[in-house]
Amino acid sequence: MALGTMYFGTQVPRNQAFACLNHAYELGARFWDTANNYAFWANGTGNESEETIGAWLAANGTGMRDEVTLATKIGARPRSLGDGLDASMGLSRRAIRTQVQDSLRRLDVDHVDVLYTHIDDANTALEETLDALSQLVDEGLTRTIASSNLTAARLTEALETPSAHPYTALQQRFSYLEPAPSTDLSPHVLLDDEVSSLCSELNLTRLGYSPLLSGAYTRADRPLPEGYEMGPAASAALTEIGNKYRLDRGQVVLSWMVRRREKLIPVVGVSTPEQVQSAWEAVTTTLNSSDVEWLERARHE
Numbered sequence: 434m435a436l437g438t439m440y441f442g443t444q445v446p447r448n449q450a451f452a453c454l455n456h457a458y459e460l461g462a463r464f465w466d467t468a469n470n471y472a473f474w475a476n477g478t479g480n481e482s483e484e485t486i487g488a489w490l491a492a493n494g495t496g497m498r499d500e501v502t503l504a505t506k507i508g509a510r511p512r513s514l515g516d517g518l519d520a521s522m523g524l525s526r527r528a529i530r531t532q533v534q535d536s537l538r539r540l541d542v543d544h545v546d547v548l549y550t551h552i553d554d555a556n557t558a559l560e561e562t563l564d565a566l567s568q569l570v571d572e573g574l575t576r577t578i579a580s581s582n583l584t585a586a587r588l589t590e591a592l593e594t595p596s597a598h599p600y601t602a603l604q605q606r607f608s609y610l611e612p613a614p615s616t617d618l619s620p621h622v623l624l625d626d627e628v629s630s631l632c633s634e635l636n637l638t639r640l641g642y643s644p645l646l647s648g649a650y651t652r653a654d655r656p657l658p659e660g661y662e663m664g665p666a667a668s669a670a671l672t673e674i675g676n677k678y679r680l681d682r683g684q685v686v687l688s689w690m691v692r693r694r695e696k697l698i699p700v701v702g703v704s705t706p707e708q709v710q711s712a713w714e715a716v717t718t719t720l721n722s723s724d725v726e727w728l729e730r731a732r733h734e
């Protein structure tokens with residue numbers, strides 16, 4: 434699993450974020466997911482999550498950098514504090530260079546392992562974006578490039594654009610329940626069946642963010658987001674399979690994600706070590722194939 438660190442340093446104070454990272458590391462998790470705009474909308478500047486990870490790496494000594502896989506995202510940082518995503522820095526050659534240098538400084542590292550484009554930039558030619566990203570790979574500033582929040586059409590275009598280094602992974606919104614087709618999730622883009630098949634065809638690693646729907650599978654205080662509904666078949670499958678494996682419903686979702694045929698890596702948001710523990714127990718529990726199939730069927734009933 435990837436540890437989602439979106440609110441580290443804002444809603445999750447630094448000491449609590451450190452406790453989450455420490456606990457995840459002790460359990461064996463090694464994949465930290467951040468971005469260069471987390472979390473400007475939560476009374477932050479957009480620096481906090483990367484800076485928290487940078488401080489945690491520094492506090493753990495020089496060897497720690499190579500122990501973990503660091504993924505960050507660029508392109509969706511507002512040009513000025515107070516602006517929104519409609520005034521994002523985007524993915525031009527110059528914007529990419531500036532954002533990566535700033536991210537490396539905040540993370541206090543000389544390279545990241547995965548660099549995502551966070552949201553699409555329709556104002557910059559894909560050739561320019563991919564060329565600028567490829568140059569970063571050649572310079573060793575990132576090991577690999579990836580993308581997030583692309584529609585099937587734009588993913589196809591990106592993959593058809595000649596590039597020294599193509600995207601290797603795609604991070605989209607994904608959970609067990611699917612929203613009604615008319616739901617406006619913008620700027621989020623779902624990992625739908627079409628995108629998922631493209632990933633299989635082109636050998637892209639799939640990652641799914643917001644898998645727990647903010648805790649709505651298990652918590653009475655967290656209603657399902659607008660556009661989502663839990664039908665009786667899905668509810669029964671999650672509960673009965675949960676009882677069988679001693680998992681709660683959110684844990685069943687995570688466990689299912691890593692075992693389904695179209696495997697994906699859940700990017701799980703956490704704010705306490707207990708939530709880290711819960712996610713880890715989920716992804717290390719093996720559901721048998723008939724239970725995975727049951728969940729798959731119930732999801733569409």
Ligand SMILES: NC(=O)c1ccc[n+]([C@@H]2O[C@H](COP(=O)([O-])OP(=O)(O)OC[C@H]3O[C@@H](n4cnc5c(N)ncnc54)[C@H](OP(=O)(O)O)[C@@H]3O)[C@@H](O)[C@H]2O)c1
Pocket residue numbers: 436437438439440466467551581582604605621642643644645646647648649651652683700701702703704707708709711712
């Ligand atoms: N690429 C993108 O555009 C994009 C967009 C969104 C997110 N992301 C990434 O995905 C990560 C996860 O996103 P998310 O926070 O929306 O996802 P989420 O995993 O659906 O929700 C995380 C929240 O669920 C609650 N939770 C966690 N474990 C729980 C448990 N065991 N029981 C009950 N509630 C639990 C926590 O809420 P409380 O903290 O309130 O307790 C936690 O903050 C982010 O951190 C970020 O790295 C990427």
